[in-house]
Amino acid sequence: ERLIAANPACREVIFPYIGGEELNSHPAHAHHRYVIHFGERTEAECRARWPELMAIVERKVKPERMALRNTADGQRLKKTWWQFGRTRPALNAAIAPLSQVLALSRVSQHLAVTFLPARMVYAESLVIFPFETYAAFCALQARPHEVWARFFASSLEDRLRYTPSDCFETYPFPAGWETDAALEAAGKAYYEYRAGLMAQRNEGLTALYNRFHDPDEDDPAIVRLRELHAAMDAAVLKAYGWDDLLPLACDFVLDYEIDEATWGRRKKPYRYRWPDPVRDEILARLLELNARRAKGG
Incomplete structure (x- = not known):
């Protein structure tokens, strides 16, 4: 602010800078750093x-x-010491006409997608998607995409490491997903409710989803968030034409096997998700769809 006050032209090349920690920990995904670009x-x-x-x-x-x-x-x-060492011209060009983008932390316990302003510099710890609609948010946040991402992504300790080339570029989105009215409505309802809940509770995405996946958490607000997430899932499955799978129910399932004898009093790694047979069926359908499209079908 001091630099801009002294020379308003500085506003052209001073940008907010945000990384995965701010995105996941602050209720409004607020940044606290700036960069000269x-x-x-x-x-x-x-x-x-x-x-x-x-x-x-x-x-x-x-x-x-x-x-x-x-x-x-x-x-x-x-x-070129005064310039950034690495830039992404294609992504920058895609973002240029947008007012906001979708983002998630590259390494995180939870796959949590959110909107960020387009006029920012994003740390390498973020994955940026050049979309600004709730339909796109719905398609990325819903469980079919998470099932795909967790199957193809690598892991770091117990956290998901999201790699766009493996998790996004290969994902077979439903036909017409970017303009699907049902996805737009379901995504908007979920996003706005989640944003309001984070603001009300002063919790970031990580804290909120820790509660979301906690089998002992029965707060009506969290129960409602789970219901809205299920509505997003249903909208995406219908977009694929997989109505035969509905309705689907989630359960609290351990993310990985643990040794009960040595685990002690630590919180068990439960995740509120589809049971394994359902998850495997949806993954099989996604793989089949991906293979068919690769062959031009």
């Missing part, structure tokens, strides 16, 4: 328009860049 502008232009910001980057970034080894990549980073 000059894009692909030249050194001369940056010095002319934002000398105070270039002084900061020159002091804090340039020494580290100049200390890099003289590999091809190191030389490139030294030559």
